[in-house]
């Protein structure tokens with residue numbers, strides 16, 4: 001659907017999420033190999049397959065004696081971690097001292113713990129090895145060639161450690177989607193205290209951080225605003241941003257007021273709407289358009305409404321699934337929460353209601369949640385989803401769209 005004049009028909013919120021995700025997935029970023037330390041936050045472009053058995057060799061779990069045959073045992077030598085163990089000779093009553101992590105000699109029948117051994121006056125070792133094995137055999141954890149995680153897995157420090165464990169120096173990962181931010185609105189101040197008809201731009205400073213937490217890179221040079229309230233300035237700013245970004249997020253101008261230039265600018269740039277208004281409150285004028293880049297590759301523009309809370313609703317509704325798709329990830333699955341207090345429905349629209357999640361595990365609505373406000377958002381865990389035609393009764397289980405917070409934030 002090319003960018004046109006006139007009001008659009010809102011699509012259902014759940015459908016909008018699916019459309020945004022699939023558009024991103026169809027334009028998934030290219031793969032590259034990066035060192036393990038740089039892979040945090042990326043997405044596996046290929047399955048993680050172990051390059052060796054884990055462990056790679058029979059490995060002693062304890063400090064002690066690898067023994068063969070019946071006691072007393074004659075100690076033939078010592079194997080430290082990092083060395084290749086010589087085999088025990090094919091005879092009874094022989095042992096090799098082994099350290100934790102050392103290769104276990106071929107021919108070992110049991111390993112006796114140091115502290116459970118005694119030494120005879122003539123220097124032989126005695127004791128009773130425990131019944132359970134005291135060493136790990138190759139393949140205990142994984143067999144060489146086994147897939148441990150599929151392509152599409154988010155790389156986190158746990159996955160990085162595992163990759164090192166199974167022999168990787170680099171990982172094949174998706175390039176991070178590149179984001180840019182354009183702020184529209186002549187009434188916006190970029191510094192100082194608001195008043196006299198001017199308000200502070202609350203989105204330009206916050207959106208790059210939200211976008212980074214959703215997996216995008218956002219360089220400081222690609223955050224611009226306020227863009228002058230002329231069509232020409234809008235077209236130029238969007239075109240320049242699309243030159244480097246996979247996804248440009250704009251704020252404001254989603255309606256069709258006298259200085260709302262987003263829709264006309266999209267038309268001039270040859271954009272196609274994938275989503276043009278969504279049946280959700282707040283934030284319904286949100287949109288996603290596909291715009292051809294100057295190199296012929298498609299780029300995306302997410303139009304976030306100017307009301308600051310509505311912009312974050314749009315971010316979590318459309319930008320989060322779009323970025324997941326672009327990054328090669330699965331569509332985020334929403335956790336469920338139980339409502340601890342009533343939340344009203346919004347008729348035929350989905351209601352995204354800011355909630356905190358208390359220590360009893362119950363989600364309760366925030367105060368100060370007008371779409372022009374940010375006080376409720378700044379203390380919330382996320383948005384409870386009240387589907388169309390329903391109201392959120394206490395005790396109801398509902399989906400939660402969590403804000404991308406780090407551990408320890410908001411708790």
Ligand SMILES: Nc1nc2c(c(=O)[nH]1)N[C@H]1C(S)=C(S)[C@@H](COP(=O)(O)OP(=O)(O)OC[C@H]3O[C@@H](n4cnc5c(N)ncnc54)[C@H](O)[C@@H]3O)O[C@H]1N2
Pocket residue numbers: 183184185187188199200201202203204251252253254255256257260283284285304305306307308310371372
């Ligand atoms: N005739 C109608 N007017 C409006 C409707 C409607 O249905 N009919 N819907 C309202 C709703 S809901 C929203 S949301 C806004 C969306 O408007 P825009 O996306 O065009 O945004 P603006 O008009 O530029 O700004 C709206 C509001 O937000 C303030 N704003 C904008 N950018 C920022 C920013 N970066 N930081 C802080 N505040 C910002 C701006 O000053 C306005 O107050 O349309 C309604 N109108």
Ligand code: MOO
Pocket residue numbers: 281282283284285305307310311371372
């Ligand atoms: O939908 Mo507007 O986004 O309510 O503030």
